[in-house]
Amino acid sequence: MQRFALIGAGFIGSVHAANLAANPDVDFALVYEVDPQRAATVAGSFGAAVAHSLDEVFDAGTVDAVFVASSTDTHAEHVRRAADAGIAVLCEKPIDLDLAHAKETAEYAAQRSTRAMVDFNRRFDRDYAELKRIVDSGEIGSVELIQLSSRGPAMPPLEYIAVSGGQMRDQAVHFFDLARWIAGVDPVEVFATGSTMAEPRLADYGDVDTSVVSLRLPGGALVQIDCTRRTGYGYDERIEVLGSKGMAEARRHRNGNVSRYGAGTVTDDGLHPGWFERVKPTYAAALAAFVDALEKGTPITPSLEDGLKAQAIAEAATRSLASGRSEPIKY
Amino acid sequence: MQRFALIGAGFIGSVHAANLAANPDVDFALVYEVDPQRAATVAGSFGAAVAHSLDEVFDAGTVDAVFVASSTDTHAEHVRRAADAGIAVLCEKPIDLDLAHAKETAEYAAQRSTRAMVDFNRRFDRDYAELKRIVDSGEIGSVELIQLSSRGPAMPPLEYIAVSGGQMRDQAVHFFDLARWIAGVDPVEVFATGSTMAEPRLADYGDVDTSVVSLRLPGGALVQIDCTRRTGYGYDERIEVLGSKGMAEARRHRNGNVSRYGAGTVTDDGLHPGWFERVKPTYAAALAAFVDALEKGTPITPSLEDGLKAQAIAEAATRSLASGRSEPIKY
Amino acid sequence: MQRFALIGAGFIGSVHAANLAANPDVDFALVYEVDPQRAATVAGSFGAAVAHSLDEVFDAGTVDAVFVASSTDTHAEHVRRAADAGIAVLCEKPIDLDLAHAKETAEYAAQRSTRAMVDFNRRFDRDYAELKRIVDSGEIGSVELIQLSSRGPAMPPLEYIAVSGGQMRDQAVHFFDLARWIAGVDPVEVFATGSTMAEPRLADYGDVDTSVVSLRLPGGALVQIDCTRRTGYGYDERIEVLGSKGMAEARRHRNGNVSRYGAGTVTDDGLHPGWFERVKPTYAAALAAFVDALEKGTPITPSLEDGLKAQAIAEAATRSLASGRSEPIKY
Amino acid sequence: MQRFALIGAGFIGSVHAANLAANPDVDFALVYEVDPQRAATVAGSFGAAVAHSLDEVFDAGTVDAVFVASSTDTHAEHVRRAADAGIAVLCEKPIDLDLAHAKETAEYAAQRSTRAMVDFNRRFDRDYAELKRIVDSGEIGSVELIQLSSRGPAMPPLEYIAVSGGQMRDQAVHFFDLARWIAGVDPVEVFATGSTMAEPRLADYGDVDTSVVSLRLPGGALVQIDCTRRTGYGYDERIEVLGSKGMAEARRHRNGNVSRYGAGTVTDDGLHPGWFERVKPTYAAALAAFVDALEKGTPITPSLEDGLKAQAIAEAATRSLASGRSEPIKY
Missing domain, CATH: 3.40.50.720 (NAD(P)-binding Rossmann-like Domain)
Structure with missing residues (x-):
């Protein structure tokens, strides 16, 4: 206890x-x-x-x-x-x-x-943990390309944006951590480019709401991340990992399993309205893992070091947004 | 409180x-x-x-x-x-x-x-409640055919079977209730036929483990239910409701959202291993509805009367298993 | 040639x-x-x-x-x-x-x-042939339950109905053949019940437009078929085969692969508008198989005998519609 | 004629x-x-x-x-x-x-x-044409992000690579055209980065087999493309278009519709083995459109000009592969 x-x-x-x-x-x-x-x-x-x-x-x-x-x-x-x-x-x-x-x-x-x-809680998502297990097992061979989508349902308030550190540090950072964790190596280089499509006033904060990021891993494997703040269709995140022998995908989550068949279309339950509904179970799972490690005296992950590394990627991505070129990542 | x-x-x-x-x-x-x-x-x-x-x-x-x-x-x-x-x-x-x-x-x-x-807890399943809402809204027109699958993962112990009342009273009864509730009318006639495919010793109890049931509703709409005790692929239940203008389906639930792409096949997370994983959230939802009705003094459903009606269908279905013909349902 | x-x-x-x-x-x-x-x-x-x-x-x-x-x-x-x-x-x-x-x-x-x-062309459908292959390979164990849906998009003209022989002989007969073929045995007993939900005037022809059929196979395995003439959502057919070790399903076909994500729902391309779009490729495949057997002098299936057997099931099903009880099938 | x-x-x-x-x-x-x-x-x-x-x-x-x-x-x-x-x-x-x-x-x-x-035949794919129709109809608002995957099943022979012009000019160019066509505007800037993950000898040709590309459209909308030459799981292409009001997706194609339910997993038919099976119907459709335009004397698209523009993007992408920075696209 x-x-x-x-x-x-x-x-x-x-x-x-x-x-x-x-x-x-x-x-x-x-x-x-x-x-x-x-x-x-x-x-x-x-x-x-x-x-x-x-x-x-x-x-x-x-x-x-x-x-x-x-x-x-x-x-x-x-x-x-x-x-x-x-x-x-x-x-x-x-x-x-x-x-x-x-x-x-x-x-x-x-x-x-x-x-x-x-508390990188997404590591404790059931599906992402299964992705990690698949990669580690060698089932799909060595990792060659990882694709992550991070798409929020609605623009956060500008007051939030003002202190958030920007889209790379605030939103993409979770996916920088997931990419590192799943690949099992630290990215060496990052390119990011972004725009203000949903909220033009973000420009006043030097921030963007729509961005794409490319990471290069040691050995040449690539990572692609797309980040948007406001989708119009709910909260959307998903991951694909291509390996030399196959591919594994953590699909979008839906808020139910009902289909309505009409003339020419089938309408299914859609995505969760917000990020919280999507990731809610991961908080309890992360806490349980922390408690378990404390009880057993086993190593704790994600460590503070893991937190720093994801931040270092976000820093380099933020530099790339400004420079228009690939930036080395300094850990 | x-x-x-x-x-x-x-x-x-x-x-x-x-x-x-x-x-x-x-x-x-x-x-x-x-x-x-x-x-x-x-x-x-x-x-x-x-x-x-x-x-x-x-x-x-x-x-x-x-x-x-x-x-x-x-x-x-x-x-x-x-x-x-x-x-x-x-x-x-x-x-x-x-x-x-x-x-x-x-x-x-x-x-x-x-x-x-x-406690017909399945009425409180999110997807079944949505089916009911769709039917009541008239979106799919008037109900013409309902199809329900009730498929257990593994044979219960024979001691359980011995006191269960048989597959109609023990297993199908939940789906008799769902059919009545979704259709909004009481079936008038039932035909059932069954076999012992998974456990031959069930015959000693006059019971079956694999059965199909047809119900006739007032006005001629039909209901089809298939019940098995042991699937080999986990716990499986689903419902389709065909109306005069469209169809609504509560699909099978899966235990995760990961896909593994290989040469020629894509392997997804499968069904829940047992019934409990599938229906677990319905127990809390049923309790919450009961408590809510107590707090507000509103009518309570499913009532004891609802329980009796589902049982009456199970009795007639049990008679039909023996008689080989459609049996009228006496409420 | x-x-x-x-x-x-x-x-x-x-x-x-x-x-x-x-x-x-x-x-x-x-x-x-x-x-x-x-x-x-x-x-x-x-x-x-x-x-x-x-x-x-x-x-x-x-x-x-x-x-x-x-x-x-x-x-x-x-x-x-x-x-x-x-x-x-x-x-x-x-x-x-x-x-x-x-x-x-x-x-x-x-x-x-x-x-x-x-020309039971559906045997040459790519997916049904794969179902048959799976069953024959033993992958899902011995067959215990087969479920087939046969749902037409729109009522045929009454002149067609008048000479069709009725829903069992005209529509269900294709699925009687598929059930026999997939199971690899001849059903021994049939129960059918039906209604006129879509077109009341069918009653003048002693016919039905909505029906459910139960077949019993030697050894006790069961088959369940639902037949409707008019769906409101296009042409719909599908098959599930439950075996002692697993289940195989030939899913509904869709007329495209586009999804539209909106607030709360995802709308996919729906079913084919008519039966012809769904089964079109099977005609060429059936012809090719016939020609191939002629060229090679190999046995030809489905044979005329296969045609007779499916008809015999339809006859017994038609009797059951009238008698309200299981009818033996006489080949 | x-x-x-x-x-x-x-x-x-x-x-x-x-x-x-x-x-x-x-x-x-x-x-x-x-x-x-x-x-x-x-x-x-x-x-x-x-x-x-x-x-x-x-x-x-x-x-x-x-x-x-x-x-x-x-x-x-x-x-x-x-x-x-x-x-x-x-x-x-x-x-x-x-x-x-x-x-x-x-x-x-x-x-x-x-x-x-x-002959940019993919424009005549049924699903891509539907995507284009959705975008043009305004159903998903203005385009903000397009994501395209182009993943080949197997490395082409090195002799092919030698005269192909490289992954941007040979493979990605189809998707540059699709992006332009769907968005209805010409990209202004491109970043590309790539590696030789599947075939190290590609380096001898200055080519890559695994690459990610980011395009910037006028107004700030972004395009993300991932290209691989060898997947291990068949031929894979898909497109997502995020707009200000919703998202439309042309999903991966499968080579059949059969699912096999086992303990813990469901195994579906997978992707097409090769690109030809996936795009085969587009060739006849492209020809039909050309013939139709000739017969009616209507404008012909995609024009030679369209071909040039896709090539110009490929040229800039090829430059970016070498320079490590965003390159302007010169038409």
């Missing part, structure tokens, strides 16, 4: 709270949240207590692990305090929007042998 | 226990189970207390509703006691394997205006 | 004419058709000559084979004349609507060792 | 010969082919005469149109002679591997008002 504190009880924090409460190996003890009302509501719903200060979380010696789901600019500080306190930490990505600062934080934690995981 | 007792804590009772615990509008208070160890385990896992006698459940006046998930031969007695106590009751099907006794029980409850639901 | 005469140049006769012209091993020599204008048109389009009498077809000794595609009531006579003349014959089903007469005709041909095939 | 000569009777020339013979509006008169034996065989099979010299084709004044299916290095010369002779010309792509020479040839033909079409 692992005793947990949760930091941050906004939308995604509440999701983590429910998963902490439902996990049989977790004792969900504390909630810290800057808005005291929200802290009380979430704690009350799931049988946890409210922590009135961060000291209570980190210094009281009452918890084994902390789940960091607060605003991005606070992640690094919480990771450091967990490292100082010898507490395990499961941290929402990114460690810090500034890659250099993120690296320092990860090194700080590493020096203290902190048990830490960055 | 509705205060519940659960009677029966076997496999399916434990599923209901988890759903009672997770439902925000339920206060899961008591567990009664003939095996005291099991009672303690289930109560402990979900924060309920153990009831040491049925009197505690029915007479103490501490619960609003009882969930009856004990062995079939005890259902009727529990429904009567709930009726006597003025407690609402959600009862696993059937009320009683003996249709006459089941009818007496339902009448007893009706005379006391008992709030009661029979 | 086989020299052919075609008898009958209506819609389906014209289809056969094009296939005869396109087949590299066929010398398409003669067309006989009661309407001389039509005879001239079809012969002209495909480089054949017009035969002005049946004697020219059967007695002149100029052709190796005759393709009988004239009206049903003339089939038996043409088969006899082919038998007398020692000419091979490919005959549209049925040999004769009257089963006794059809039997006499088949015997007549058999006594003369006539090379003959009845 | 249009009287045709065919130049070139290799594999693809034979395909065209069969289509010329089968087209009811074509009088297939002459075959010219450098190998006289092959000329005789193809002419004999389809009722055409052998032309013993090009003068017979171009100068005798006996044909209305010529179908140029000879080796690539002869295309331009044949187009010029058709222009000189006032004969219509349907020319396999490309007009000439050298873009400057191709342009001169197209101008030469334009000055003489030659009726000419370049």
Whole structure:
């Protein structure tokens, strides 16, 4: 049984709270949240207590692990305090929007042998895990081309965009991690090009809403990613992995299995309306894997290092958006 | 908030226990189970207390509703006691394997205006509910033909078969209910024929493992059901509804969305290994609908009357298996 | 090279004419058709000559084979004349609507060792041939349940119905043949029930437009067929074969592969508008198989005997429609 | 009725010969082919005469149109002679591997008002034509992202590669044309990167077998193409078009519709073994469109100009492969 504190009880924090409460190996003890009302509501719903200060979380010696789901600019500080306190930490990505600062934080934690995981939850999607298993088994031979689609249903608010770091760092980064993880190697070069098709005002932020990215892996295998912020048809992500002997595909998810047959067409249930419906089960699965590793003392992945590497790809992709040429990736 | 007792804590009772615990509008208070160890385990896992006698459940006046998930031969007695106590009751099907006794029980409850639901959980499947909505909306015109498949993955143990009432009463009955519910009318005639393809020893019980059933609805629309106990490819159920203007289909469910492309074939994730994986979400949905009706005082369906009607079809189907001819259905 | 005469140049006769012209091993020599204008048109389009009498077809000794595609009531006579003349014959089903007469005709041909095939073209459908291959290979174990759907897009004209012999003899008979062929055994018993859902005036002809049929095979395996005349969503046929170890399915065909993703739904290309678009390639394939057997002197299937057996099932099914009980099938 | 000569009777020339013979509006008169034996065989099979010299084709004044299916290095010369002779010309792509020479040839033909079409046959694929119709209808709003996959089943022989012009000019060019055609605008910029994953010896030819290409359209819409020469799972091409209001997809084609259900997996019929099985119907459709335009005197597309534009994109893509940066496209 692992005793947990949760930091941050906004939308995604509440999701983590429910998963902490439902996990049989977790004792969900504390909630810290800057808005005291929200802290009380979430704690009350799931049988946890409210922590009135961060000291209570980190210094009281009452918890084994902390789940960091607060605003991005606070992640690094919480990771450091967990490292100082010898507490395990499961941290929402990114460690810090500034890659250099993120690296320092990860090194700080590493020096203290902190048990830490960055929450790239999509690795725990049932279908993506099966893709990874297929690649690792050699069933499709060696990887030659990976294609990933990341397509959001609707433009996020501009206030969100303003602090997001841009489409590469905020959206594509999940798929940079998936590509690295599935291929089992680190990309060496990236080309990205993008446009503002859905929201022209993004240009004011130096950002794009529609982009395509090409990664080159060691040995020459290629990765292709397309990212859009607003589809008109729901939330859409999918992955294809071509190997030397075959291909494996994690298909789009649908929100149901009903077909309506009419004259000339068959109309099926469509895609999920939002990203959350699509990836919801991955949060509980990621938490369960973290808890399992803590209980068994086994290595934890995705590590903070994994988080840094995905960020490094996003940095190079952001440079390429501006330069119009392939950029080397510096890890 | 509705205060519940659960009677029966076997496999399916434990599923209901988890759903009672997770439902925000339920206060899961008591567990009664003939095996005291099991009672303690289930109560402990979900924060309920153990009831040491049925009197505690029915007479103490501490619960609003009882969930009856004990062995079939005890259902009727529990429904009567709930009726006597003025407690609402959600009862696993059937009320009683003996249709006459089941009818007496339902009448007893009706005379006391008992709030009661029979747990035909498949009505709460997302896809079947969508089928029903499509039919009711008139999108496919008037119903002309309904086709239902009910195919189990593996033969149940013979001890289970011995007390099950046979394939019509035990397995097909769920689909008799779905057919009635989707069509919105009561079948008038049934033909059934069956064989023992998977387990010859079923013949000793006068039972079959592979059967096809035809129902005739008022006005001439037809229903076709195929039932098998052991497929070799997992658990398989599906429904098609042909109307005068189109067709709607609730397709087979798959256990994932990964495709593997090889030379000449594409291999997709297959069906669920068992019935439970397929229908699991319907139990929570059925409970939620019951609780919602209790909270709002709205009518409850499927009612005990619905349970009786499905049983009446099963009785006539069982007669037809023996007679080799269409049998009228007597409600 | 086989020299052919075609008898009958209506819609389906014209289809056969094009296939005869396109087949590299066929010398398409003669067309006989009661309407001389039509005879001239079809012969002209495909480089054949017009035969002005049946004697020219059967007695002149100029052709190796005759393709009988004239009206049903003339089939038996043409088969006899082919038998007398020692000419091979490919005959549209049925040999004769009257089963006794059809039997006499088949015997007549058999006594003369006539090379003959009845044109159950669906056996030559790529997908159905693959189903048959799968069953024969043992991949799905022994056959336990076969399900066939036969659903026409639109009511045929009443004049057609009047001479069709009814839904069992006219429509279901193709699927009786497929069931026999796939299972590799002859059904022993049949139950059928039907209604007039699409066209009430069918009752005047003692016919139905919507029916379900159950066949029992030796050993207890079951077959389920649903037949409708008018779907509202195009032409629909499909087959499932459940075996003791797995299941094989020949899925519905679609008229294209385009999907349109919208909010909440995905709309795919639908079914073929009519039966002809669905089965068109099977006619050329059936002809090719016949020609191949003639060239090589190998056995010809489906034989006239196969035609009789499918008819015998249709007769028993027609009896069952009236009797409301399972009827034995007499071959 | 249009009287045709065919130049070139290799594999693809034979395909065209069969289509010329089968087209009811074509009088297939002459075959010219450098190998006289092959000329005789193809002419004999389809009722055409052998032309013993090009003068017979171009100068005798006996044909209305010529179908140029000879080796690539002869295309331009044949187009010029058709222009000189006032004969219509349907020319396999490309007009000439050298873009400057191709342009001169197209101008030469334009000055003489030659009726000419370049055989980008994929535009006549039923599904791609439907995609184009959907885009033009505005159903999915304005185009924002197009994704095309072009994946061959097996490495062509190195001798073929040596004269092919490379993956961009030989393989991707079809998809450059499709992208232009579907979007209805000309791309302005291209980035391409590639590797030799399947055949290392391609490096000797400065060629690649695995590549990804990004195109930028006027207004910022993006196009993504992935090209591979050898898949291990058959021939695979597909297109997705994302618009501002929805998405349309031309899905992969399968070689059949049979599914095999086993424990945990469902195995469907796979992709076509080769490109020819996939695109075969497009050749007859392209020819029919050309003949129809000749008969009606309507504009002919894809024009020689269309052929040049696709080539210009291929040139820029080839430059980008070498430069590692986005290249402007010069038409």
